Amino acid sequence: MVRFERASSLKTTACVALFVAITAFSQEPVPSSVTEFSALALESTWQEVSPQDSGTAHLVTAKIWNAAIQAALDKFGAIHIPTQTEPYYLNGPIVLRSGQRLTADPRAELRLVPNVNTCMVRNEHLVGFADQPVPADTGPDTDIIVEGGIWTTLSAGVKRANGNTRGASAVRDPVPGTHGVILLQNVRHVTVRNITVRQSLAFAVHLANVDGFTVEGVRLEAHGRDGVHVNGPASNGVIRDITGDARDDIVSLCAWDWKNYASSFGAIHHITVAGVVGVPLQKGSSDSIRLLPGIKRFPDGRELDCPIHDIVIEDITDIREFKLYDQPNLELGRDKDFSAGVGKLENITLRRLTFSRPGVIQVAENVEGLAVEGVKIAFRPAGNFKLIEIGPMSGTYRHNAADPSTWVELFSPDRDITVRGFALRDVQIDGQAMPGAASSLVQIADQHLNLDYPKTTPRGGRGRVRMDAP
Secondary structure, three states: OOEEEOOOOHHHHHHHHHHHHHHHHHHOOOOEEHHHHHHHOEEEEEEEEOOOOOOOEEEEEEEEOHHHHHHHHHHHOEEEEOOOOOOEEEOOOEEEOOOOEEEEOOOOEEEEOOOOOEOOEEEOOEEEOOOOOOOOOOOOEEEEEEEOOEEEOOOOOHHHOOOOOOOEOOOOOOOOOOOEEEEEEEEEEEEEEEEEEEOOOOEEEEEEEEEEEEEEEEEEEEEOOOOEEEEEEEEEEEEEEEEEEEOOOOEEEEOOOOHHHOOOOOOEEEEEEEEEEOOOHHHOOOOEEEEEOEEEEOOOOOEEEEOEEEEEEEEEEOOOEEEEEOOOOOOOOOOOOOOOOOOEEEEEEEEEEEEOOOOEEEEEOEEEEEEEEEEEEOOOOOOOOOOEEEOOOOOEEEOOOOOHHHEEEOOOOOOOEEEEEEEEEEEEEOOEEOOOHHHHHEEEOOOOOOOOOOOOOOOOOOOOEEEEOO
């Protein structure tokens, strides 16, 4: 099914990003202030729950700015949103066409009206490919810039989300799988920079079917889902300077993905992820980075290989979990939505990693080339500490802790994996070089059935790992 919406190598990556930036800046129109169109911002009244309150709704009377912002974009192709005392409320997504630019003062707050349940910004021509591979020509939008602002749906968790639990592309007939605060799908040469996403349940930035992109300077505040979430096909991108507290992955590259969070599927390649920083433990952030390849099986039986290759992840601080593993759909049922086979990672480099607390790189996919180099462990690890765990995984999710019949396996413990070309180099612990770190910091293990399950967990499995020479 095809759905349309129309609104009333790493050096190569760096070169493409530079070209995108130069092209974008050379063509940027001079933005007009939204205040010039304030007469189009109409006042309305609704009920709203503040996360700072005890959950009691209060009456809000404020202006809704969608019409004013769209009018400025229609006339000038660019809009600037200055700071003001009150939030700029939106009752649906701002729609950006090719070549358009939206900037906001770093202190300007844009807030979604309760019960809208959509993204806050998107491009014009979204094309969903839930049921087939993405064809070569999809009529993408190009040269779009979103910069600045504090973006929020004012959520304090699912039960206090002001009715905004999804980041859909539209109120009616949205493209399936769209789920962002900033949603750019079916785009080329786009930039998102210097934004804050606060208290939202959709991905802060959701990209898909994208080539040539930069996402930088993203700050997450009490954020309820992924920070930067990229679905395939995606290529030639830079994601850098991302920090803050998120209840899911700070950065997630998902070539295959759970179908309720992906509008398209395909290879992800030639991406650099840099300068991602975890937050103090008391904030409760997941502090994780995910790479999720796989094999998408469409409803008609066709299969699409969705690999991830030529990725650099560098200058990373205090990420607790690097997730390089298969994971069926926990929400819709692992038997209803899963990768048709073990996914493939190729030419993956993790370098200049700093840990001031325990962290782990978990590998449970087929791998052709994985280098981990320049690791600084700035604490004295316990004797059983493992930096890298290679092998099929098993974990138990307890829907009802008292009823084992409701427990679900999180991973794919019966699948074999093969890892070729693995290297761990240049490891320091407490400032001391550890030339023999590979033998003590790497665990390579098969799965085994737990005969004592459910008295003890996880269930385990029969999956094996094979480590081959390069």
